[in-house]
Amino acid sequence: MRISRLLVIIAVGIFLLGIPYFVTSSYVMHIIIFSGIYIIFALSYDIVVGYLGMLSLGHPAFYGVGGYTSVLLVMKLDVPYVIALPIAGILALIVALIVGFPALRLSYHSFAIVTLAFTLIMRAVWINWVSLTNGPMGIPGVPRPTIDIPFLGAVHIETLTDYYYLILILVIITCLFIYFMIHSRVGRALLSIRENEVLAETLGVNAFKYRMIAFAIGAFFAGLAGSFTAHYITFMGPEFTDFYYITMLLIMVILGGSGTIHGVIIGAIAFTFIPEYLRITPEFRDVIYGFVLVMTIIFMPEGIGGKINEIIYKRRVRTG
Amino acid sequence: MRLLETIELTKNFFGLTALDKVNLHVNKGEIVGLIGPNGSGKTTLFNCATGVLPVTGGRVKFMGEDITGLKTHEIALKGLSRTFQIIRIFPKMTVMENMLLSIQQHQGERILSSIFRTPRIRRLEKEARERALKLLEFVNIDHLKDSLAGNLSFGQHKLLEFIMALMPDPEIVLLDEPAAAVNPTMIKKMMDHIVQLNKEGYTFFIIEHNMDVVMELCTRVVVLNYGEKIAEGKPEEIKNNDDVIEAYFGT
Secondary structure, three states: OHHHHHHHHHHHHHHHHHHHHHOOOHHHHHHHHHHHHHHHHHHHHHHHHHHOOOOOOOHHHHHHHHHHHHHHHHHHHOOOHHHHHHHHHHHHHHHHHHHHHHHOOOOHHHHHHHHHHHHHHHHHHHHHOHHHHOHHHOEEOOOOOEEEEOOOEEEEOOOHHHHHHHHHHHHHHHHHHHHHHHOOHHHHHHHHHHHOHHHHHHOOOOHHHHHHHHHHHHHHHHHHHHHHHHHHHOEEOHHHHOOHHHHHHHHHHHHHOOOOHHHHHHHHHHHHHHHHHHHHOOOOHHHHHHHHHHHHHHHOOOHHHHHHHHHHHHHHHHOO | OEEEEEEEEEEEEOOEEEEEEEEEEEEOOOEEEEEOOOOOOHHHHHHHHOOOOOOOEEEEEEOOEEOOOOOHHHHHHOOEEEOOOOOOOOOOOEHHHHHHHHHHOOOOOOHHHHHOOOHHHHHHHHHHHHHHHHHHHHOOOHHHOOOEHHHOOHHHHHHHHHHHHHOOOOOEEEEEOOOOOOOHHHHHHHHHHHHHHHHOOOEEEEEOOOHHHHHHHOOEEEEEEOOEEEEEEOHHHHHOOHHHHHHHHOO
């Protein structure tokens, strides 16, 4: 069991490392990189929606905060990208704490409305604070990242392959962190709050505090995703905080399987690729996409991840 | 020593007085019964004492300290455990996870060291696991430790909830109808457990409708009716108290 699992990990590792060598189309490579971004974005959203069980509509705001933070730091203050990237996450985290402090005391529906208002306000800020954000025009010409590695010198991230490896590293860090968090005492406390808040409190769990932690960690990774995106497409604008992202994230998380890591990863990849591949039939694109969404929700109400768990569980029961 | 004490405890629900200046106390080492007809405010008193409901007036003291208005989790961490009338467990977690969750906050919470599993956290988890196993063995459900809690039978739920309350080694355990809706064998088992734990030094404060259980188990009984304390004393005194008989049967 141990050895076979190790072999699987090695095989997956080789596959992931080899992708740039056997994917020749730069268009496909571009979609793969965006899948990576959306994996981080959707996983961070799933901490709040799936594990915490709160419907946050404020997630695109953190994506925007992360993007603007690192872009402005790199362009205006000449901060190296390796430092700007974590600061983007941390600033998103701080903003989440400020917003969460009043918002997380509210009930489920009020929380959704307040976070939605937060998204709209942040978008209005990006558009109107022209001296800082260049308003609706956005900031073009964002420099591509340069990463200084001790003893190896500066690595310039320029080609799609470079970006692919950078996002791969970020995805792995995100997945590992979330995996460890969910399987730790913190994850256990979060689940207990989602399942039965009164009982969790009775057992000594400070529900509000754990909500703040989860909301802030979710914002942190959304900030990282925003920062990477801006430096990848070399543009930063108010579109980063668009309501469109909320629908996209909800599709990825709910159809992927909220509260499962593998499900959300599959959801993020599938729902990045499907709309792209439907471009071959422009007339029917939205119809087919809608059809896929409806079918998924009918046949897999718990999402793809939930379906996988169900199959694994059934097999385990059958084999004893 | 007075462990838990309510002073003039009052609770109003929109003009309806659920608790009216109730004075009672539980001493260390006692098993105190709280009885009364339906709707007399027993569960409300538990909810006020544990911070689940805010109180309207009066004070709640725990080990000499005023805990009125504290949050539920703060009160829990001071060493006051409880169970619920309608069983509350986490059905989607395993029995062991339910048990571990019941103690982890009492062992102190450090977010980052929890996530990255420092040696200290690993040691605490091991200790918690050992204690959980001991309690599961105590009530004979240790073979179910890896099952989902939701798959257990009603009686096993009741036992699980009971030992979850014991998990953090609390000063006092508030049990809300431990013998309700379980079969006589299970009632007997539950009573044996409570008596044995009481001998080991645990203090219990029990709401119960089953008079046989109350009479046999409790060292002292408090009777509520319409939110007022109408009697207090040894079980045999209560049995013959005219006010209590009237409250239960009318005249």
